[in-house]
Amino acid sequence: MDTTHKAQVIANEKNLLEAMKTNNVELLDRLLHDDLLFNGPDGKTATKAMDMANYRSGNINLRTVKSSDLMLNAIDDDIVVAVTVEIQGNYLGQEINGKFRYLRVWKLFENDWKVIAGSVVALNSDS
Template identity: 80%
Template sequence: MDATHKAQVIDNEKKLLLAMKTNNVELLDQLLHDELLFNGPSGETATKAMDLENYRSGNINLHTLESSDLMLNMVGDDVVVAVTVEILGNYLGQEIDGKFRYLRVWKLFENNWKVIAGSVVTLSTDN
């Protein structure tokens, strides 16, 4: 994998987690592709517009986001990231406290990496 691309995607992963934690809709808008599809832990599929509205409205309020076990693979021009994230907060009215495994696909558009697809599964919960 190109070391520059790897560093850029790792940096964007950090920015994405920070944007999620701080409800930074503007930064999320920059990092997520307009045609994003994301599958949640119960099988629901969300679009970028749905995700941004949930952050904008306060339906998502995350206090802790700690990542570990990051893996990256370059596939053609895309980068696939798998990462474990420990989350504490509130998601659509439900308290969450657990570990989740995210899979995200990043694609480069005019020098800007954007998430084009993703999913998350629950590894463990404390609630």
């Protein structure tokens, strides 16, 4: 794997989590591809437009967003990331306090890495 690409995606992962925590919709807009599909822990598939609307609503207030157990795999010009994220806060009126395992696919478009696909599952408290 190209170490520059790896470093760029790791930096973007950190930026993405910070954008989630701070409701930075401008940064989220830059990091997410317009045709993104994302499967949530409830099994429903969301688009970028749906995700952005949720963040713009102001009803996402995350106090803690900490990552661990990051793994990267490069496949041609895509990088697949698996990462555990501890989240505490409120998401659209629902309290969240737990660990989640995210899988994201980052694709290089000219000089910008964007998330083109992803999913998240809740982890048991002993995971």
